Amino acid sequence: MGQARGRALFFVPALALLAIFVVYPVINTVWLSFFTPEGEFALLKNYADVLSEPEMFDSRGFERGFPYGALIHNVIWIVLHLPLTVMLGLVFAVILRDVKGGAIVKSIVFLGMVTPMVVGGIILRFLFDGNVGIVPSVLALFGFTPRTLTAYPDTALFSLIAGSLWLWTPFSMVLYSAGLETIPDFVYEAAVIDGASPWRIFFNITVPLLRPVTGVVITMTFLWVLKIFDIVFVATMGGPGGASNVLALQMYMYAFRQFNPNAAAVVATFLMIVALVVSIPTFKAAGGEE
C-alpha cells in the first residue's frame, strides 16, 4: 500500500500540470461559451448566434459559389485532404521502400513536414502567385492564363488544400514507412511463390496489415485539418471574401478582432466536441486490439 502511494506521488506533478494547463482551460472555455460578453447566462443562444452567421455557414454559396462558410470549408478540406494524404503517404512509402536512393527522396518529401506552418504558408503564397509562382507557370504550359490562385474565390481554398498536402503527406509517409517495416518478409515471399501479382500483394497483404497505421494516420490528419489555422492565416487570411475561411481562423477573428471571447469559446467547444467524437472511437479501437 505504501509502495503504491509512493508510486502515485510521481503522478502528482504531471496531474497538476494537466489540471492547470488542460483541464481548467477546457472547462473554462466550455463555461464561457454559455455566457454573453456581458456575463449573463445564455445557455445555447451563443451557439445559435454563431452557427447562424454567414461566416460559419453561408447557404448562398450553393447558388453563387465560394464562400460557403468556415464550417463547410473545413468539411471540404477534410473530404479532399484526408483521402489524398492517406493515399499519397502510402504510395510514397511503398514505392520508396526498396528503391535505390529512396531514403534521399523520402528526406526531400519530409522537408514539408519539418517546415514551420507559418513559413509553409508564406511559401504557398508565392507558389501560387501569378507573377512569380511555379504553379501558375506550370499551368500556363497547358494553356491556362497565369493568375494568383490564392486571390480568387473559386481557387483559393483548393490551392491551400493542395499546399497542405505538401506539408502533411510526409507525416503519413513516415508512419506508413515504419508500418511497412513491421510486415515480415516471409509474408511477401509466400505470396510471390503463390504467384500473386504486385497489385494483389498490395491490396491483399500490404493494405490490410497496415490498417492500424491507417487508423492513426486518419485520426491525426483529421485532427490536424480540423484545427488548421497557420497556413490559412498567412497565405490568404481566409479570403478573398471569406472564400478560404476555416473554423480556427473564425475563432481567432471572434477572439482578437471582435474581442468576443464567448463567441470564440463556442467555436472552440464545437471543435473540441468534433475532435472527441472522432478520436475516442479510435482510441477505443486501439485499446481493443491491445
Place this chain on the structure above:
Amino acid sequence: MKRKIVALLILAIAICSLPGAAAEKKLTVISGWSGPEMDAFMPVLKAFEKETGIKVDYQIYRAEDLAVLLPAQFNAKTTPGDVIYMWSWFIAKHAQDGHVLDITGKINEADFIPGSLDPVKLNNKLWGGVYTGKVKPGFWYRKSFFEKHGLSVPATWDEFVELCGKLKKISGVKAPIASGNGVGWPLSDITEHFIATYAGPDVTHGLINKKIKWTDPVVKSVFTERLAPLLKAGYFSEPIEWTMALDLWWRGDYGLFFMGSWITGMVDNPDDLGVFSLPGCKGIVFAPDYAFVPAYTKYPAEARQLLAFLATRGQEVQVATGGHIATYRVPLSAYPPVDRGVASLLKGTVALPDLDDTIGGEWQAAFWDQLKLLWVSPGRVDEVVDNLQRKAD
C-alpha cells in the same frame, strides 16, 4: 570566517538590489517598422538617448500581431514594451479598460495639427501621442515612363479612364494600375481615395461615425460606377504583394501605383516620382501613427518622457529621413525636397483620417477581405457592399 563571507555576500546582494544601484533603466519601444523604415526611425531613438541618457531598446511587432499579444499581456498586468505604436482605435479601447497611462499635459495640443490627437482623446484626457503621418495622395507614376510614352496627368475622370486605356495598350504593361496587397490595406487606401473624391469628405466622416450606411446610394455609386467598371475593364491588376508590386511597377510592368508618401523612401530615384490625385479630389487621407504608454510599464515617468519626445522633437528628426509628414510644428526646411511636394498636395483639400484604421476591429479585417473579393470579382459588387454594411451594424 564562513559566516562573515556569507554576511558580506548577502550585503552585496542587498546593495545591488537597491533601486539606485540596479542596472540602468532601459525603455522598450515597439512598432511595426522594419527594414528601411526601421533604419529611418533609429536616429530618433538615438537622439532621445543622447538627450536624456536613457537607453532605448527597439522591437518589431506588426500591429496585427500586437492586437493578439497585448490584450493577453494587459490582462496579466504586464507589457512587452514601454512605448508602443498601435492603431488609434486600439489605444482608445484599452484606455477605457484602464490599460493605458494618461499623458495629459505632457505635450501641448496646440502644437499639433488640429484634430490629429482626437482619436486618442477620451473623457477630456489624452491617452496617446501622435507621431508623423503618411499622406495617401493618389497614384504614383514614373516621370520618365510618362515622358517615354507621351502620357500626361489627367484633369478629369474621362481623362483618367482614357489614360488607363492608353496604358493598357502599351506593350509590356500587364495592367494600367498595380494593386498592392498586404493583409489588405493597400486596396482599402485606393477605395478610401475613391470615396473621398466621388462621395466627398463628409461621407468619409459619416461612414466612420456610422451616420452613413455603406448601402447608401452615394457610397454604393462609388463602388458600382467608379471602381467596378475600372476593375471589369482590367485596369487594375489582381492583388499583388505590395512590395513586389512596387518593384514590378518601378520596372514598367504597370503604369500607376497607389501608395502612401513613404514610397519616396523606397525607390531608387525619388526625383523620377510623380503623383496625382483622382481628378476632383476633395479630401486626402493623412494617416498619422499613434503611440501609447501601457499602464504596466516599470518606468512610467521615463516612458511618458520618451513618448513626449517622440511626439515633438522626434518628429523633426524623423521627417528629415524622408517619407514622413509631421503632425507637430516642424519647419519646412527639415523636409527633403520630394516630401515638400507631397505636403503641398494637401493644400486645398481636407485632411481625412484613415477610414479603416479609425474604425478598426473586425470591420477592418472584413473591409480588407471584401475588397480582395471585389478586386477579382467586380460583378459581386452588390454583395460586397451589403457585407460591409452587415459588418458595420
